[in-house]
Amino acid sequence: xxxxxxxxxxxxxxxxxxxxxxxxxxxxxxxxxxxxxxxxxxxxxxxxxxxxxxxxxxxxxxxxxxxxxxxxxxxxxxxxxxxxxxxxxxxxxxxxxxxxxxxxxxxxxxxxxxxxxxxxxxxxxxxxxxxxxxxxxxxxxxxxxxxxxxxxxxxxxxxxxxxxxxxxxxxxxxxxxxxxxxxxxxxxxxxxxxxxxxxxxxxxxxxxxxxxxxxxxxxxxxxxxxxxxxxxxxxxxxxxxxxxxxxxxxxxxxxxxxxxxxxxxxxxxxxxxxxxxxxxxxxxxxxxxx
Amino acid sequence: xxxxxxxxxxxxxxxxxxxxxxxxxxxxxxxxxxxxxxxxxxxxxxxxxxxxxxxxxxxxxxxxxxxxxxxxxxxxxxxxxxxxxxxxxxxxxxxxxxxxxxxxxxxxxxxx
Amino acid sequence: xxxxxxxxxxxxxxxxxxxxxxxxxxxxxxxxxxxxxxxxxxxxxxxxxxxxxxxxxxxxxxxxxxxxxxxxxxxxxxxxxxxxxxxxxxxxxxxxxxxxxxxxxxxxxxxxxxxxxxxxxxxxxxxxxxxxxxxxxxxxxxxxxxxxxxxxxxxxxxxxxxxxxxxxxxxxxxxxxxxxxxxxxxxxxxxxxxxxxxxxxxxxxxxxxxxxxxxxxxxxxxxxxxxxxxxxxxxxxxxxxxxxxxxxxxxxxxxxxxxxxxxxxxxxxxxxxxxxxxxxxxxxxxxx
Numbered sequence: 001x002x003x004x005x006x007x008x009x010x011x012x013x014x015x016x017x018x019x020x021x022x023x024x025x026x027x028x029x030x031x032x033x034x035x036x037x038x039x040x041x042x043x044x045x046x047x048x049x050x051x052x053x054x055x056x057x058x059x060x061x062x063x064x065x066x067x068x069x070x071x072x073x074x075x076x077x078x079x080x081x082x083x084x085x086x087x088x089x090x091x092x093x094x095x096x097x098x099x100x101x102x103x104x105x106x107x108x109x110x111x112x113x114x115x116x117x118x119x120x121x122x123x124x125x126x127x128x129x130x131x132x133x134x135x136x137x138x139x140x141x142x143x144x145x146x147x148x149x150x151x152x153x154x155x156x157x158x159x160x161x162x163x164x165x166x167x168x169x170x171x172x173x174x175x176x177x178x179x180x181x182x183x184x185x186x187x188x189x190x191x192x193x194x195x196x197x198x199x200x201x202x203x204x205x206x207x208x209x210x211x212x213x214x215x216x217x218x219x220x221x222x223x224x225x226x227x228x229x230x231x232x233x234x235x236x237x238x239x240x241x242x243x244x245x246x247x248x249x250x251x252x253x254x255x256x257x258x259x260x261x262x263x264x265x266x267x268x269x270x271x272x273x274x275x276x277x278x279x280x281x282x283x284x285x286x287x288x289x290x
Numbered sequence: 291x292x293x294x295x296x297x298x299x300x301x302x303x304x305x306x307x308x309x310x311x312x313x314x315x316x317x318x319x320x321x322x323x324x325x326x327x328x329x330x331x332x333x334x335x336x337x338x339x340x341x342x343x344x345x346x347x348x349x350x351x352x353x354x355x356x357x358x359x360x361x362x363x364x365x366x367x368x369x370x371x372x373x374x375x376x377x378x379x380x381x382x383x384x385x386x387x388x389x390x391x392x393x394x395x396x397x398x399x400x401x402x
Numbered sequence: 403x404x405x406x407x408x409x410x411x412x413x414x415x416x417x418x419x420x421x422x423x424x425x426x427x428x429x430x431x432x433x434x435x436x437x438x439x440x441x442x443x444x445x446x447x448x449x450x451x452x453x454x455x456x457x458x459x460x461x462x463x464x465x466x467x468x469x470x471x472x473x474x475x476x477x478x479x480x481x482x483x484x485x486x487x488x489x490x491x492x493x494x495x496x497x498x499x500x501x502x503x504x505x506x507x508x509x510x511x512x513x514x515x516x517x518x519x520x521x522x523x524x525x526x527x528x529x530x531x532x533x534x535x536x537x538x539x540x541x542x543x544x545x546x547x548x549x550x551x552x553x554x555x556x557x558x559x560x561x562x563x564x565x566x567x568x569x570x571x572x573x574x575x576x577x578x579x580x581x582x583x584x585x586x587x588x589x590x591x592x593x594x595x596x597x598x599x600x601x602x603x604x605x606x607x608x609x610x611x612x613x614x615x616x617x618x619x620x621x622x623x624x625x626x627x628x629x630x631x632x633x634x635x636x637x638x639x640x641x642x643x644x645x646x647x648x649x650x651x652x653x654x655x656x657x658x659x660x661x662x663x664x665x666x667x668x669x670x671x672x673x674x675x676x677x678x679x680x681x682x683x684x685x686x687x688x689x690x
Binding site: 060101141204232253 | 410411412413414417441442444447480482483501502503504505508509545574575576577578581597598599602603606609610613614627628629651654655657658659660
Binding site: 059148151179182183186187189214217 | 307308309311312336337338339341360361362364380381383384400
């Protein structure tokens, strides 16, 4: 079983549309994992039907038991996050400010503070219209993606792939270069970097590739909107050659991304279009090199 | 000498876990005593951030001399493992533990 | 007047709007543009100004004192973030995992982990005509954006009078950094695209703003490219649509080269004028 992780560093490069197309092309041979939990949009294209839904817990948050609290105020004094406001001598926890460090619970003289694990969202196993299984998640307000949630989503997908003897797991990776993307990449067989020829697009590609390189993961790159700025595209191509990254394909700037999205379709099922062939070839190439 | 593997199970035939910080198990083979032991690391899955250094500490406490794994540890974990004077070999992520051990013996794995 | 410019996901044109709006408004009055996307600040790519102030920013982290440490291990037991680890005869601190809660430091039985400042990033203040541009950049490897965002906002509060228009280019998403960047704002502009992805991410951002009790409006970017889903949603939810920036390949090209757009494309300038008027009305309380 091979694990293919698609990442981009920056938002808006078309990563999710491209990943959903691969998921569609892979059909019954693949299991899909959406680890771009902050902007989990892949379900809008793949139309998953939930088979299983479970709560996801991450981190802890303080809670004061008002019956045992003596209003001594020691907790509020040591809290560095202004998370324990007091009104009329009653101390409460501001959940948006609480970092979950647990200091207050440790020093409370009457043990009135408990650290409870936080239900920050749900994760699902679903059947998609492409005939494959998909593992995805939805976070609540103010909850942040974490290495833990990404690992959970990916692990479930991998277990399903192993049990049902699928060839590939396709992962829509997290943005940025922090903990979630590290977790997205961890254990990957091949990384697909989606970029665009803008000043910030290239900058973010270089940053995220540093991570890929550190983990010794082989990588390929898709340059989206390649004709938007030929100079920057050329720079990216040079970078790919220098770093030994497979140049999988270049896609022209095309509104078909949006048109297909409006129909709730992936690019490859949206009639005949210029991008369809390139994306099919890209997927074949990835399967061969991964 | 103690050789630690990041694994998904506890047998020689088990698959390796390519990940370091969130590896499911460590299998440790003592080639002098010809003994295998294992450590269940599945609680690392409950760590939101910082699984790497946490797992590295466990490996440190297991007193291993060599680590055989897949991708290799991230920056923080690597710092901890340096203190442990541990030799790290990567690239065994898609093998069974037995295959990984053979690859290590035959010098087929890259040093991290 | 503090206006935060935010979006549910990256790549919707938040930075394009912030930089163009700030430059446009600065043609006639004093404006402060603050890039609070500290992990990846790139407003600076579009604004060239003269550096007038530079400041290293610090967070507090524990520093291990070998000679007094009794190796009790209390520090690692009380750290919920795995930022302190006792390794044999040594204690190691991982600054980027540390949330500066002080628990290890103050609960250490021998006071062997005093808190010391550690550089986490740098704040830079540029000036170009009426436009003041302030950006903060996290050092590579640092993971906690919130403390730097909050220190940057304090800098703005100290340096500039209340009545000046301040535009906060906020980080994308709906998690802690966005909340930190928007919680002091008088008004939040949510930038979105008129597509199903745009609508989905906008709804998440709206939920967050409502949770925070914020006044907010929507700017639709790349208008004309998609459908009416976003407009219908805003109508039903009674969310003001402040402006609609047209979809135009020339805009994408200008952006790719790091150039401002409104000076070249009159339709964009027209929309900025509309946002400017909306902000003026906010200042005198018309939109209450």
